[in-house]
Amino acid sequence: MSDKQTLFQERLKRYVTAMRNEKPDRVPVRPFAAEVTAVHAGFTCQQVTHDYRYAFEAILQCCRDYDWDATVPNMVYVWTGLVKSLGIKYYAVPGIEVSADTGFQYMEPPENGAWMREDEYDIFVKEPIDFLANVWFPRVTQHVAPPGSPASFRGNMAMLSGMASMKNYFAAYGPHINRMTNETGTPCAISGILKAPFDIIADKFRGYRALCMDLYRQPDKVVALTEALTPHLAFVAEQTADPGRNLPVGLWLHRGCLPFLSPKQFEKFFWPSLKQIICTLWSKGIQTLFYAEGEWNGNLKYISELPDKSIVYHVDRGDIFEVHKAVGHKFCISGGIPNDLLAFGTPDEVKQFVKKVIQGVGKDGGYIVDACAIMQNDTKLENLRAMGEAAYEYGVY
Amino acid sequence: MNEQQTKHPGVCVPFEEAKADWPEIQGDEEIVRKVWEENDAEAYMFLWQCVLSF
Numbered sequence: 001m002s003d004k005q006t007l008f009q010e011r012l013k014r015y016v017t018a019m020r021n022e023k024p025d026r027v028p029v030r031p032f033a034a035e036v037t038a039v040h041a042g043f044t045c046q047q048v049t050h051d052y053r054y055a056f057e058a059i060l061q062c063c064r065d066y067d068w069d070a071t072v073p074n075m076v077y078v079w080t081g082l083v084k085s086l087g088i089k090y091y092a093v094p095g096i097e098v099s100a101d102t103g104f105q106y107m108e109p110p111e112n113g114a115w116m117r118e119d120e121y122d123i124f125v126k127e128p129i130d131f132l133a134n135v136w137f138p139r140v141t142q143h144v145a146p147p148g149s150p151a152s153f154r155g156n157m158a159m160l161s162g163m164a165s166m167k168n169y170f171a172a173y174g175p176h177i178n179r180m181t182n183e184t185g186t187p188c189a190i191s192g193i194l195k196a197p198f199d200i201i202a203d204k205f206r207g208y209r210a211l212c213m214d215l216y217r218q219p220d221k222v223v224a225l226t227e228a229l230t231p232h233l234a235f236v237a238e239q240t241a242d243p244g245r246n247l248p249v250g251l252w253l254h255r256g257c258l259p260f261l262s263p264k265q266f267e268k269f270f271w272p273s274l275k276q277i278i279c280t281l282w283s284k285g286i287q288t289l290f291y292a293e294g295e296w297n298g299n300l301k302y303i304s305e306l307p308d309k310s311i312v313y314h315v316d317r318g319d320i321f322e323v324h325k326a327v328g329h330k331f332c333i334s335g336g337i338p339n340d341l342l343a344f345g346t347p348d349e350v351k352q353f354v355k356k357v358i359q360g361v362g363k364d365g366g367y368i369v370d371a372c373a374i375m376q377n378d379t380k381l382e383n384l385r386a387m388g389e390a391a392y393e394y395g396v397y
Numbered sequence: 398m399n400e401q402q403t404k405h406p407g408v409c410v411p412f413e414e415a416k417a418d419w420p421e422i423q424g425d426e427e428i429v430r431k432v433w434e435e436n437d438a439e440a441y442m443f444l445w446q447c448v449l450s451f
Contacts, residue, residue: 078451088451126401129409132444163443166451193449204448228402235406236445 007185011069015187015368016246019287019312021332023365027358027395028069029388030189030334030368034076035103035377036384037062045377046095049104050080052169056176063184066388070189073177075374078104079169086162087142087154090115090204103376109207115140116205118214121221124205125228136205190289192240192249194281197226197233197273199254208255215265226273234277241286248289248312249281257294257317271302282310289334292316293373300326316372324361333361334368337387342371343378347386354390362395369395407438 001009017024037058038048047054055074063071080093092098092105109115115136116124124131138146143154180186195203201222202208214222237249255261256270278288290303290311297318303311304327313331315323320336327333336357341350354369361367369391375384404411412430415437416422422429 082451086447086451088447127404128402129404129441129444132448133409137444137447166443166446193446195449200448232406232445233449236442236449239407239442 002182004182004185008181008187011185012187012246015070015189018366018368019248019332021309021330021366023397025397027362027391027397028368029067029391030070030370031066031068031384031387032072032075032189032370032374033059033062033379033384034374036375036379036381037075039377039379040065040381040384044094044100045103046100048076049078049094050084052076052079052081052172055079056172056179060176060179060184063180063186066385067392068186068388070187072189073173073180076104080104082162082165082169085158085165087144087158089140089142101377106203108209111207111209111213114205114207114210116201118206118210118218121218121225125221125224128228128232140204188242188247190250191242191247192237192286194233194237194249194251194277194288196251196253196256196270197229197277198222198256198270199252200229200233201225202255208260215269219268222269226269230273230276234280237277237281237288238284238286241281245285245287248287250291251278251288251311252291253293253296256299257292257296258298260294263298266299267302271299275302275305278306278310282307287312290314290331292318297322297326303327304330306330312368314370320357321360324367328361328366332366332368335370335372336361337369337371339371339373339375339379342375342383342387343380345380345383347382350383350386351390351393354387355394358391358394365397407441408434409437409440409444412437 014024014026015028015030018028035045035048038045041058041061043054043058048058052074055076059071059074078091080091083091083093090107092107094100094102094104098105134147138144141158143152143158145151145155177188202211206214241249256266261270281288288311291314293316295317300323303313308330311331312334313323313327314334315336320333324333337354341353358367369387412433415433
């Protein structure tokens with residue numbers, strides 16, 4: 001076994017042990033490093049977002065230069081080359097709609113221009129894949145025509161180049177992950193994709209503002225759609241999960257926290273379908289990375305209903321010490337290092353904060369060092385390094 | 398899957414619907430079914446990846 005493969009095995013064991021809420025030899029470091037990798041490698045946001053080969057090279061450089069126990073092969077997750085091939089309308093792309101040094105932006109639709117109309121719940125519920133193909137996809141792309149409308153050369157080519165490009169993109173991950181393993185000894189942090197049914201309705205169909213009106217005007221239809229989407233989202237998560245069952249599926253949570261939803265609304269609209277998916281995945285040995293973006297502590301009583309170890313609970317804005325007190329006996333906790341500290345603080349301030357979190361949350365294992373949210377190009381490189389060094393200094397058991 | 402839906406997760410065009418467009422299959426129908434369903438699942442995944450990842 002090469003030195004890099006030995007290192008890979010050591011890190012993977014450390015990372016997986018912590019994710020199972022047990023005590024490894026040291027607190028693992030697992031940064032979700034997005035555009036900050038471009039800063040480290042000397043690339044622009046446009047380069048790493050629009051040409052994924054730059055993104056792969058940037059993360060490899062980081063893996064070589066920082067001692068990370070796991071990371072995401074490409075945290076600049078939206079490849080905008082594919083977005084433009086398909087003609088997807090809801091992104092502002094670095095170097096095109098925004099400057100080359102700005103990260104990509106998701107554009108929320110106006111309330112009267114949502115990608116799914118308010119009277120389309122029933123047809124979506126009846127046959128989701130038909131709705132996606134016939135209504136949603138033509139609507140969110142520039143040239144693809146819905147059934148009954150004249151097809152166009154540009155629309156046909158958008159489908160062809162889009163499908164081929166996506167296939168190429170995902171196929172490129174295999175060799176890239178092999179390079180992470182063999183050249184740097186760094187394991188992947190996650191595998192697969194999951195969104196909460198309510199979130200995906202808000203993000204890609206109704207938009208948050210229109211969906212909020214639906215919660216009052218047609219609440220039963222919203223619930224029906226979350227239920228209709230549940231088996232499909234569970235299926236995609238399972239199909240894209242780590243076959244070895246070591247790595248968790250990434251679940252990126254957007255609208256379930258305060259102030260977007262009240263606890264009562266969360267209980268009715270958000271939680272039942274998501275809980276069902278997480279429990280289904282766990283029954284098949286698949287852990288979920290519960291990436292709780294925003295302030296989620298008001299929902300901890302619901303989170304605690306989940307089976308022990310079924311999730312890794314990632315803390316963003318919530319008080320990480322409260323989270324540990326409430327669910328630390330059930331789940332591994334990750335994150336909790338503020339992004340504003342990483343952007344504007346000093347390395348010593350970062351180290352002291354990480355030390356405090358390790359001593360308060362990670363003293364018995366089951367904690368993984370990471371920023372609160374994915375790190376973009378405002379993160380100072382010296383602070384990124386300090387975050388890891390604090391784990392090596394204060395996180396040894 | 399709710400009671401209204403007729404297509405299981407992973408399915409866009411069910412094999413039976415595709416088969417109705419063809420002459421009677423003379424050889425091993427299971428080979429034809431298997432390959433159809435595998436390719437159909439790729440289309441399903443393409444659409445859902447557009448929704449979830451892009």
